[in-house]
Amino acid sequence: MRVLSTFVEAGHVELSGADISERTGMLSGTLYPILIRFRDAGWLKDRWEDDKPIELGRPKKRFYRLTPTGQRAFVRGQEKARTGAIVWAR
Amino acid sequence: MGTLVVAAFAVLSAIVIGLLNAWARAEISAHYEPLITWFIRTGCNRFAEEDRADHMAEVLAMNSAIRSPTRRLWDAASFCLLATRAARAANDVRRSSAELFYYETTEAIIACIGTASLMLGTLAAPYLGIDTRIGPLYAVTWFAGVSLVASVYSLYRIGRCVRVVFREVDFD
Numbered sequence: 158m159r160v161l162s163t164f165v166e167a168g169h170v171e172l173s174g175a176d177i178s179e180r181t182g183m184l185s186g187t188l189y190p191i192l193i194r195f196r197d198a199g200w201l202k203d204r205w206e207d208d209k210p211i212e213l214g215r216p217k218k219r220f221y222r223l224t225p226t227g228q229r230a231f232v233r234g235q236e237k238a239r240t241g242a243i244v245w246a247r
Numbered sequence: 248m249g250t251l252v253v254a255a256f257a258v259l260s261a262i263v264i265g266l267l268n269a270w271a272r273a274e275i276s277a278h279y280e281p282l283i284t285w286f287i288r289t290g291c292n293r294f295a296e297e298d299r300a301d302h303m304a305e306v307l308a309m310n311s312a313i314r315s316p317t318r319r320l321w322d323a324a325s326f327c328l329l330a331t332r333a334a335r336a337a338n339d340v341r342r343s344s345a346e347l348f349y350y351e352t353t354e355a356i357i358a359c360i361g362t363a364s365l366m367l368g369t370l371a372a373p374y375l376g377i378d379t380r381i382g383p384l385y386a387v388t389w390f391a392g393v394s395l396v397a398s399v400y401s402l403y404r405i406g407r408c409v410r411v412v413f414r415e416v417d418f419d
Binding site: 173174175176178179184185186187188189190191193194197210215216217218219 | 290301304305306307308309310311312313321322323325326327328329330332333335336
Protein backbone atom coordinates (compact mmCIF):
# COMPACT_ATOMS: atom_id res chain seq x y z
CA MET A 158 0.00 0.00 0.00
CA ARG A 159 2.86 2.35 0.81
CA VAL A 160 4.34 1.82 -2.62
CA LEU A 161 1.04 2.30 -4.42
CA SER A 162 0.13 5.34 -2.35
CA THR A 163 3.48 6.89 -3.30
CA PHE A 164 2.36 6.91 -6.94
CA VAL A 165 -1.02 8.36 -6.07
CA GLU A 166 0.52 11.05 -3.86
CA ALA A 167 3.03 11.91 -6.57
CA GLY A 168 0.16 12.56 -8.97
CA HIS A 169 0.44 9.47 -11.19
CA VAL A 170 3.81 10.49 -12.63
CA GLU A 171 6.61 8.11 -13.55
CA LEU A 172 8.86 7.28 -10.62
CA SER A 173 12.18 5.48 -10.63
CA GLY A 174 13.08 2.82 -8.06
CA ALA A 175 15.31 5.36 -6.35
CA ASP A 176 12.45 7.88 -6.10
CA ILE A 177 10.14 5.27 -4.59
CA SER A 178 12.85 4.15 -2.19
CA GLU A 179 13.42 7.75 -1.09
CA ARG A 180 9.71 8.51 -0.66
CA THR A 181 8.82 5.30 1.17
CA GLY A 182 12.07 5.02 3.12
CA MET A 183 12.33 1.36 2.09
CA LEU A 184 15.67 -0.27 1.39
CA SER A 185 16.15 -1.85 -2.03
CA GLY A 186 16.14 -5.34 -0.51
CA THR A 187 12.56 -4.79 0.62
CA LEU A 188 11.35 -2.62 -2.23
CA TYR A 189 12.73 -4.56 -5.19
CA PRO A 190 10.66 -7.77 -4.72
CA ILE A 191 7.54 -5.61 -4.28
CA LEU A 192 8.21 -3.79 -7.54
CA ILE A 193 8.77 -7.09 -9.36
CA ARG A 194 5.53 -8.57 -8.02
CA PHE A 195 3.52 -5.43 -8.80
CA ARG A 196 4.95 -5.31 -12.29
CA ASP A 197 4.07 -8.97 -12.88
CA ALA A 198 0.59 -8.40 -11.50
CA GLY A 199 0.13 -5.58 -13.99
CA TRP A 200 -0.21 -2.93 -11.31
CA LEU A 201 2.86 -1.09 -12.50
CA LYS A 202 4.18 -0.50 -15.99
CA ASP A 203 7.90 -0.02 -16.49
CA ARG A 204 10.24 1.50 -19.04
CA TRP A 205 13.98 1.99 -19.13
CA GLU A 206 15.57 5.40 -19.44
CA ASP A 207 16.38 6.20 -23.08
CA ASP A 208 19.84 7.76 -22.63
CA LYS A 209 23.03 5.75 -22.42
CA PRO A 210 24.75 5.33 -19.03
CA ILE A 211 27.98 6.87 -20.38
CA GLU A 212 26.13 10.06 -21.33
CA LEU A 213 24.26 10.09 -18.03
CA GLY A 214 27.33 9.36 -15.91
CA ARG A 215 25.30 6.95 -13.77
CA PRO A 216 23.48 3.62 -14.21
CA LYS A 217 20.30 3.65 -16.30
CA LYS A 218 17.08 4.02 -14.33
CA ARG A 219 13.89 2.05 -14.76
CA PHE A 220 10.76 4.14 -14.43
CA TYR A 221 7.46 2.82 -13.13
CA ARG A 222 3.95 4.11 -13.67
CA LEU A 223 0.74 3.09 -11.93
CA THR A 224 -1.67 1.33 -14.28
CA PRO A 225 -5.49 1.51 -14.04
CA THR A 226 -5.40 -2.03 -12.58
CA GLY A 227 -2.93 -0.82 -9.95
CA GLN A 228 -5.14 2.17 -9.23
CA ARG A 229 -8.12 -0.15 -8.70
CA ALA A 230 -6.02 -2.39 -6.46
CA PHE A 231 -5.02 0.66 -4.42
CA VAL A 232 -8.64 1.78 -3.97
CA ARG A 233 -9.67 -1.77 -3.06
CA GLY A 234 -6.82 -2.00 -0.55
CA GLN A 235 -7.78 1.30 1.00
CA GLU A 236 -11.40 0.20 1.34
CA LYS A 237 -10.31 -3.06 2.93
CA ALA A 238 -8.04 -1.22 5.35
CA ARG A 239 -10.86 1.14 6.26
CA THR A 240 -13.31 -1.71 6.82
CA GLY A 241 -10.72 -3.58 8.86
CA ALA A 242 -10.11 -0.51 11.01
CA ILE A 243 -13.84 -0.14 11.70
CA VAL A 244 -14.18 -3.82 12.66
CA TRP A 245 -11.15 -3.46 14.91
CA ALA A 246 -12.64 -0.35 16.57
CA ARG A 247 -15.87 -2.20 17.40
CA MET B 248 46.35 31.14 33.33
CA GLY B 249 45.62 27.49 34.12
CA THR B 250 42.02 27.87 32.94
CA LEU B 251 43.24 29.46 29.71
CA VAL B 252 45.61 26.54 29.05
CA VAL B 253 42.84 23.99 29.72
CA ALA B 254 40.44 25.90 27.42
CA ALA B 255 43.07 26.11 24.67
CA PHE B 256 43.81 22.42 25.06
CA ALA B 257 40.09 21.60 24.80
CA VAL B 258 39.68 23.66 21.63
CA LEU B 259 42.81 22.15 20.08
CA SER B 260 41.77 18.58 20.90
CA ALA B 261 38.25 19.24 19.50
CA ILE B 262 39.81 20.44 16.24
CA VAL B 263 42.18 17.46 16.05
CA ILE B 264 39.37 14.98 16.82
CA GLY B 265 37.15 16.66 14.22
CA LEU B 266 39.87 16.41 11.58
CA LEU B 267 40.60 12.79 12.50
CA ASN B 268 36.90 12.00 12.31
CA ALA B 269 36.56 13.58 8.85
CA TRP B 270 39.68 11.76 7.64
CA ALA B 271 38.47 8.42 9.02
CA ARG B 272 35.05 8.86 7.43
CA ALA B 273 36.60 9.73 4.06
CA GLU B 274 38.95 6.75 4.30
CA ILE B 275 36.17 4.35 5.22
CA SER B 276 33.79 5.73 2.56
CA ALA B 277 36.45 5.18 -0.09
CA HIS B 278 36.43 1.50 0.77
CA TYR B 279 32.65 1.29 0.62
CA GLU B 280 32.38 1.44 -3.17
CA PRO B 281 33.85 -2.00 -4.05
CA LEU B 282 31.99 -3.49 -1.12
CA ILE B 283 28.69 -2.03 -2.36
CA THR B 284 29.30 -3.42 -5.86
CA TRP B 285 30.23 -6.80 -4.40
CA PHE B 286 27.06 -6.95 -2.29
CA ILE B 287 24.85 -6.05 -5.25
CA ARG B 288 26.64 -8.45 -7.62
CA THR B 289 26.38 -11.28 -5.09
CA GLY B 290 22.69 -10.54 -4.65
CA CYS B 291 22.08 -10.38 -8.41
CA ASN B 292 23.75 -13.77 -8.88
CA ARG B 293 20.58 -15.28 -7.48
CA PHE B 294 18.58 -14.09 -10.48
CA ALA B 295 18.27 -15.95 -13.76
CA GLU B 296 21.35 -15.34 -15.90
CA GLU B 297 19.53 -13.65 -18.79
CA ASP B 298 17.98 -10.95 -16.55
CA ARG B 299 20.96 -10.50 -14.26
CA ALA B 300 22.40 -7.45 -16.04
CA ASP B 301 19.05 -5.63 -15.96
CA HIS B 302 18.56 -6.32 -12.25
CA MET B 303 22.13 -5.25 -11.49
CA ALA B 304 21.69 -1.98 -13.43
CA GLU B 305 18.44 -1.17 -11.69
CA VAL B 306 19.64 -1.94 -8.17
CA LEU B 307 22.85 0.02 -8.80
CA ALA B 308 20.76 2.97 -10.02
CA MET B 309 18.59 2.75 -6.91
CA ASN B 310 21.63 2.50 -4.68
CA SER B 311 23.62 5.30 -6.29
CA ALA B 312 20.74 7.74 -5.72
CA ILE B 313 21.30 7.49 -1.95
CA ARG B 314 23.48 10.32 -0.67
CA SER B 315 24.99 8.90 2.52
CA PRO B 316 27.73 6.32 1.83
CA THR B 317 26.92 4.41 5.01
CA ARG B 318 23.26 4.16 4.07
CA ARG B 319 24.30 3.04 0.59
CA LEU B 320 26.37 0.25 2.12
CA TRP B 321 23.49 -0.73 4.38
CA ASP B 322 21.11 -0.69 1.41
CA ALA B 323 23.44 -2.91 -0.65
CA ALA B 324 23.89 -5.33 2.26
CA SER B 325 20.14 -5.53 2.75
CA PHE B 326 19.68 -6.26 -0.94
CA CYS B 327 22.31 -9.00 -0.77
CA LEU B 328 20.57 -10.58 2.23
CA LEU B 329 17.07 -10.28 0.78
CA ALA B 330 17.97 -11.07 -2.82
CA THR B 331 16.50 -14.55 -2.52
CA ARG B 332 13.14 -12.95 -1.93
CA ALA B 333 13.61 -10.66 -4.92
CA ALA B 334 14.71 -13.59 -7.08
CA ARG B 335 11.73 -15.60 -5.88
CA ALA B 336 9.49 -12.72 -6.94
CA ALA B 337 11.26 -12.38 -10.28
CA ASN B 338 10.87 -16.09 -11.01
CA ASP B 339 7.36 -16.03 -9.54
CA VAL B 340 8.14 -18.90 -7.22
CA ARG B 341 5.92 -18.69 -4.19
CA ARG B 342 5.94 -21.05 -1.26
CA SER B 343 2.65 -22.93 -0.97
CA SER B 344 0.59 -22.18 2.11
CA ALA B 345 1.18 -25.70 3.46
CA GLU B 346 4.95 -25.38 3.04
CA LEU B 347 4.90 -21.92 4.59
CA PHE B 348 2.75 -23.15 7.49
CA TYR B 349 5.10 -26.05 8.31
CA TYR B 350 8.09 -23.73 8.07
CA GLU B 351 6.52 -21.08 10.28
CA THR B 352 5.20 -23.64 12.78
CA THR B 353 8.65 -25.21 13.16
CA GLU B 354 10.21 -21.80 13.76
CA ALA B 355 7.50 -20.90 16.26
CA ILE B 356 7.87 -24.20 18.16
CA ILE B 357 11.65 -23.77 18.38
CA ALA B 358 11.18 -20.21 19.64
CA CYS B 359 8.58 -21.34 22.20
CA ILE B 360 10.78 -24.19 23.48
CA GLY B 361 13.69 -21.76 23.81
CA THR B 362 11.53 -19.27 25.68
CA ALA B 363 10.05 -21.93 28.00
CA SER B 364 13.48 -23.36 28.83
CA LEU B 365 14.82 -19.90 29.60
CA MET B 366 11.88 -19.08 31.82
CA LEU B 367 11.96 -22.43 33.62
CA GLY B 368 15.73 -22.08 33.97
CA THR B 369 15.29 -18.70 35.63
CA LEU B 370 12.68 -20.03 38.03
CA ALA B 371 14.42 -23.32 38.76
CA ALA B 372 17.98 -21.99 39.13
CA PRO B 373 17.88 -21.72 42.95
CA TYR B 374 16.39 -25.24 43.28
CA LEU B 375 18.95 -26.78 40.91
CA GLY B 376 21.80 -25.72 43.12
CA ILE B 377 23.10 -23.09 40.70
CA ASP B 378 25.31 -20.75 42.66
CA THR B 379 23.86 -17.29 42.29
CA ARG B 380 25.88 -15.75 45.09
CA ILE B 381 28.22 -13.88 42.74
CA GLY B 382 25.33 -11.78 41.51
CA PRO B 383 21.81 -13.04 41.82
CA LEU B 384 20.37 -9.75 40.67
CA TYR B 385 22.58 -9.81 37.62
CA ALA B 386 21.59 -13.39 36.79
CA VAL B 387 17.88 -12.72 37.28
CA THR B 388 18.02 -9.52 35.22
CA TRP B 389 19.91 -11.27 32.46
CA PHE B 390 17.62 -14.30 32.30
CA ALA B 391 14.46 -12.24 32.69
CA GLY B 392 15.62 -9.89 29.91
CA VAL B 393 16.46 -12.73 27.56
CA SER B 394 13.18 -14.47 28.43
CA LEU B 395 11.27 -11.30 27.63
CA VAL B 396 12.99 -10.92 24.26
CA ALA B 397 12.40 -14.61 23.52
CA SER B 398 8.72 -14.26 24.47
CA VAL B 399 8.26 -11.33 22.11
CA TYR B 400 9.99 -13.28 19.35
CA SER B 401 7.83 -16.35 20.00
CA LEU B 402 4.68 -14.24 19.82
CA TYR B 403 5.91 -12.77 16.55
CA ARG B 404 6.50 -16.27 15.12
CA ILE B 405 3.08 -17.45 16.30
CA GLY B 406 1.59 -14.34 14.68
CA ARG B 407 3.21 -15.30 11.40
CA CYS B 408 1.70 -18.79 11.64
CA VAL B 409 -1.72 -17.29 12.21
CA ARG B 410 -1.23 -14.96 9.26
CA VAL B 411 -0.42 -17.91 6.98
CA VAL B 412 -3.64 -19.64 8.10
CA PHE B 413 -5.66 -16.46 7.61
CA ARG B 414 -4.15 -15.96 4.16
CA GLU B 415 -6.22 -18.93 3.03
CA VAL B 416 -9.45 -17.54 4.48
CA ASP B 417 -11.40 -15.09 2.35
CA PHE B 418 -13.37 -12.83 4.66
CA ASP B 419 -15.32 -11.21 1.84
